[in-house]
Amino acid sequence: MDGLERYRGIVPEFERLIEAIVRPLPVTARINTLKTDRDRLLFRLREAKVPFQPFSWYSLGLKLDVEKPGNLIENLMGHIHVQEEISMVSPIILDPKPGERVLDLCAAPGSKTTQIASMMVNRGLLVANDPANTRVASLRSNCERAGAINVVVTRYDGRRFPSHEFDRVLVDAPCTGQGMARKDLSVLDRWSLKRSLGLQRLQRALLRRATDLAKPGGTVVYSTCTFAPEENEAVVSWVADQVERVRLEKVSIPGLESCPGLVEWDGSLFGDEMEKCIRYYPHQNDTGGFFVAKLIKE
Amino acid sequence: MWWSRFGTPLSTFEGVSFYRKGRNVWAFSLPEIPDMRCESVGLRFMSVRGRVWKPTTYALQLFGRFATKNAVDLGPDQAEKFIAGEQQSLEADLEDGYVVVSHRGDVLGCGLYTRGELVSQLPKERRIVKEGIENCLSDGDS
Numbered sequence: 001m002d003g004l005e006r007y008r009g010i011v012p013e014f015e016r017l018i019e020a021i022v023r024p025l026p027v028t029a030r031i032n033t034l035k036t037d038r039d040r041l042l043f044r045l046r047e048a049k050v051p052f053q054p055f056s057w058y059s060l061g062l063k064l065d066v067e068k069p070g071n072l073i074e075n076l077m078g079h080i081h082v083q084e085e086i087s088m089v090s091p092i093i094l095d096p097k098p099g100e101r102v103l104d105l106c107a108a109p110g111s112k113t114t115q116i117a118s119m120m121v122n123r124g125l126l127v128a129n130d131p132a133n134t135r136v137a138s139l140r141s142n143c144e145r146a147g148a149i150n151v152v153v154t155r156y157d158g159r160r161f162p163s164h165e166f167d168r169v170l171v172d173a174p175c176t177g178q179g180m181a182r183k184d185l186s187v188l189d190r191w192s193l194k195r196s197l198g199l200q201r202l203q204r205a206l207l208r209r210a211t212d213l214a215k216p217g218g219t220v221v222y223s224t225c226t227f228a229p230e231e232n233e234a235v236v237s238w239v240a241d242q243v244e245r246v247r248l249e250k251v252s253i254p255g256l257e258s259c260p261g262l263v264e265w266d267g268s269l270f271g272d273e274m275e276k277c278i279r280y281y282p283h284q285n286d287t288g289g290f291f292v293a294k295l296i297k298e
Numbered sequence: 299m300w301w302s303r304f305g306t307p308l309s310t311f312e313g314v315s316f317y318r319k320g321r322n323v324w325a326f327s328l329p330e331i332p333d334m335r336c337e338s339v340g341l342r343f344m345s346v347r348g349r350v351w352k353p354t355t356y357a358l359q360l361f362g363r364f365a366t367k368n369a370v371d372l373g374p375d376q377a378e379k380f381i382a383g384e385q386q387s388l389e390a391d392l393e394d395g396y397v398v399v400s401h402r403g404d405v406l407g408c409g410l411y412t413r414g415e416l417v418s419q420l421p422k423e424r425r426i427v428k429e430g431i432e433n434c435l436s437d438g439d440s
Contacts, residue, residue: 033309034360035359035360036404040404044402044404054394071426073377073381073401073406073426076420076424076426077359077383077404077405077406077407078359079404080354083373095322122326123313123327124328125328125332127332127334136337140337140338141423143338143341144341144342144356145356145424147356147359147360148341149314149325149326149327149338149340149341149360150326150327150340151338152327152331152332152334152336152338152339153336153338153339154334154335154336154337155335155337156335162334164332164333164334209388274350
């Protein structure tokens with residue numbers, strides 16, 4: 001738990017975070033509207049006596065009271081996708097529309113990719129990129145099960161993704177994953193400042209490339225599942241400074257408790273603009289931890 | 299081909315492009331493949347071996363509900379066998395060959411029907427054996 005102590009000063013009700021982090025995450029899933037609709041799916045679950053509780057803040061999200069959601073027949077049919085609740089936030093912030101050209105730069109294993117594909121109603125183009133060969137297999141398998149026909153899978157190094165114009169780009173960056181400690185507590189022991197700073201170089205390069213790839217007026221969303229400001233505000237503020245014609249837009253999701261991004265951390269000033277970003281802590285909504293920023297290219 | 303086998307109206311595939319690569323036909327949302335080094339483009343729709351073609355389970359899960367023939371809706375026990383990957387005897391109004399298999403109106407996947415026997419074609423990694431089924435297949439009146 002030592003890895004969390006450094007956040008005592010920035011997390012509201014820090015003791016509640018410590019309590020929450022040792023509790024396992026609720027089992028949650030998203031309804032895949034490419035293959036079913038909400039009423040039909042909920043009817044199926046009720047008939048089959050599968051206990052569930054819809055999210056209050058997102059009509060397509062469900063808490064499932066089952067041990068192995070992967071063995072549900074609705075999962076086999078691709079009518080639901082088992083996905084952590086808070087990770088459903090970044091596609092909602094990205095807000096992709098049918099017919100657009102969208103890039104998911106760090107896509108594997110494809111939870112957010114398939115959510116984006118369903119928001120696009122299988123129209124337009126969704127490029128799902130991930131450099132790792134092993135991870136691309138799970139990405140492809142999830143896209144198949146979801147019934148996504150508008151997805152192209154690529155395997156470029158995201159920092160050097162070839163020049164194309166996109167309406168929207170999601171950078172769900174590789175990170176130290178502290179926000180996922182409820183899945184695997186050992187991520188907290190594996191954290192070190194050195195690891196955060198090493199990833200920061202990669203994250204900055206990925207987000208910078210994403211801003212190149214967005215067309216004028218386009219949207220770039222940056223998200224991580226870690227608390228470390230080195231991988232969050234320090235990345236977004238650096239790119240906002242480095243790249244001209246990029247501005248931050250305020251992020252908010254009604255119905256979810258959150259904190260604004262940090263203006264400063266450990267002697268580094270990120271600027272008031274960073275309050276437009278959003279932080280979600282596990283005890284606020286009984287989820288994992290998450291960070292999201294939204295940038296608009298002018 | 300889908301029309302003659304499954305009676306699927308052509309409007310089902312409005313806005314969908316198809317292209318062939320090797321032995322597979324893929325369904326894709328755009329008429330042109332983007333100028334990128336692609337690992338995959340769209341959804342694998344069917345495989346073709348000479349004159350024999352086989353729809354993928356994923357294509358049937360997406361488009362199979364529009365089938366008007368060579369489609370069968372299984373009862374709970376039959377569906378359980380099907381998703382476990384088993385073969386079973388089945389009396390149904392089906393022509394021999396690949397069929398759309400559903401349960402309570404939702405498509406489970408592709409089956410091969412030959413002389414009164416239905417063989418599940420579900421990919422091995424998607425099969426669910428009996429003790430693993432959380433969602434019991436309800437017949438709706440329980």
